[in-house]
Amino acid sequence: MLVIGRLIRQTEINTIRRGDSMKLLGIDVSSYQGKPDWKKVSKTVEVAILRVHQKTGIDTSFEHNYKGATRNGVLVGVYKYSYAKTVAEAEKEADAVLAVLNNRHLDFPVFYDLEWDKQAALGKAAIASIAKAFLNKITKAGYKAGIYCNTNWYKNILDTKTLNYDYWIASYPYKDNGTVQERLKPSAGIGWQYSSKGTVEGISGPVDMNLFYTDYKLDKNNNSAESIPVTTTKTLWEKCAELMAAQTGYMEKATEAMLDDKTANAGSANYTKYARDVNSWGQPGCQGKPWCAEYQFWIDVLTFGLKKALAHMGGGFYNCEEITKHAKANGTWHKEPKLGALVIFRNGSHIERVTKVTITEIYTNGGNTSRTDKNVVIANGGMVCDKVYSRNCKDIDGYVWIDYETTADAASTATAKKLSKVRKFVGRVIANECLNVRSWAGTDNPKIKKYPVLNRNDLVDVCDTIEDSENEDWYYVRIANKYYGFVCAEYIARQ
Template identity: 25%
Template structure:
């Protein structure tokens, strides 16, 4: 993590920037205000070698006019970051999106970010759109640990004296490389750092086995992610990025459909392989990371998979490498993250959304031999929810302390389904506690199925739970 500050016209024209890797400066507000100290504040930051950013405080009105006013009046140069400050509740989420897009269109070579508070992000935002990244304000949690699931680049964690921030980059060189779109200070692109790490993971079985349930999903990858004992193919993808400090460019999710939607919404979806991309197999059944490709095959490595040629009831049990025919119907597509340093990895996409130049093939230099081709990618195990355990949670959790968890694994699955139905807000889904809000949401689901009276009291029953599972991909046991 890197330290930085943000300043406005209320601060000195020559702020103390010693020890700061970046300085964000208020430039404009609406279409009438210009910070009279921005030129001097920027010069002070540049002289100290800090990355400079400028922000515009959005007000209700014409978003196109505000974008033009901002880029015209701020003291930016190539390599500076531009930010939209979204704090006025009179500026809608649609306005916010339009303003971000307008600034990016006017300054396409600059990184454009969204700044907002955690309450705005969780309570007012509906699109999760933040252009090139999110700068989140959350003063209730430690520096570098804002209480959101979405990837973030900057965290404003304190207003004590001067606004204090941290950036989610390993080195100052990485931050500058991202801002300017060049390679990092070490000369090693982000994608190669990631690939070397993925290929360093030993291929072996990582789970335990028991006769009643099969492989138990108890892995170090689940522990690292913070959600152990569940299907972990997507978790493995995220862990690989997290291990090398690149989790700012990928969503923290355990669901293939979720990262696919995330990628499509941000123009990071491709039908061609690229190194580091997350492969969607079988339209949401499984994922692995692309480590290479040629004209015929895509080479992958992933977790919760099976060794090529082996069988284990389709559950997956470890980390293994595979190759797949690129045109196989099982290969649905690829989430192609934009790496923080701005360098596009080797890609087969002639129109790569990150601006890369397509190549015919890429093989990791350390690859000893090509893995075998499985008959089909190993699907993730279908999640299972116990009705009896869920009922206990629905009765016990609301009576316990805030966040009490009786059956976290199953409750998380049900909460995700209720959120997908639009019955539970995203900030309450996924905590694993079947609290009063989850009970209310489940009661809405029961009424949606035309249950009434005690059959719609928010305590799960077999029929309503099976209906939810059938629609959202989990099975129900007693």
């Protein structure tokens, strides 16, 4: 593999992050790159293919690279440059790789690096036998296997019909300047090595740059791998991004009239369709109040479903400070940005969602703000806008990371819309201690913030009944004629 090179330009990172075009930005490294600082590398790199073994033995940087990459959330695969001229030599190379891996987890395949000129002279049939010998041993050990080669090898030297594996193909110009040259993109393959002249923060010297078009999921018990497209992330993130794009330009209303129109009845009274819909889901909407957090909750519910949106933002989604507290308590609060994360500003005075991350900037979409120049935070500004901030902007408190690789739970939203708000009977709290009022049925859901607990003998309006995930009954109740929440039915007696 080539290891000479220079700058990867910021504009390239802008265009190839996972959320923008569903490509994974990757590098491949070996002892030539020394000992990278993987915490820094992980800020921009999503996949690392590590040289696992060289002609003289284990790559001297492999253990450092494997530990550093995996501990910092970088997806990991490995490669082995082949010097085999016979099937027996290929099998020995496979044994050497497996001995180093020692059943450890990989996210990406073991790639067999086929580019040695002395192999090219052997002919297609011999090369196919050598490759199969190596790759069969790898797959029998439970790993996904693939082939790395350049475009000449792929088109002219390898028998690709016989070697039916995932291909990672190198293709870049003679005057390689570190940028993506779309005209050179291979027509096949799950990965494209587009440059040998990149630099990445955390790595001293040049590094090969790659785009990968396939994500891999591994069975952690046996390391068996199945190649799958990046569809789960794509589906949820693209759904979220499309929702935000459709809302951009929405203006708050002077009254509760024409809430669904983007610009009609515009005013400064903080009336929105977002508060109306949140109320319809059985949650405490804040009609007529600042709505930046409520807008993000609305986006989250339509992306993930009500229950998961509550898990992301807590019962105080209408209050940015409460969202921060909830994230810190649940381990989702971070100082570094991530695509799709919620970003909190000015000690909890405003919230937006990250739509793009570069080395120096974040791009966002937010509600209840205004169009401004870079780094200008506007809270209670009156519309949905796209914004941009420096990553070191002094007004950024931190980020709430959200997992877009999960599955949506739209059923909870549909159920919420069916819940009645009409009183069926008056109930009295019979719990010996305080009774928690939850944002959804089940003890794993956060408490509502406006009225988080009830005391023994308090009276509530019981409006509906719903089962939690363990088939226990919960009442949907109204408190003080205006607050709605869920309480365990066991602790409510009919008055």
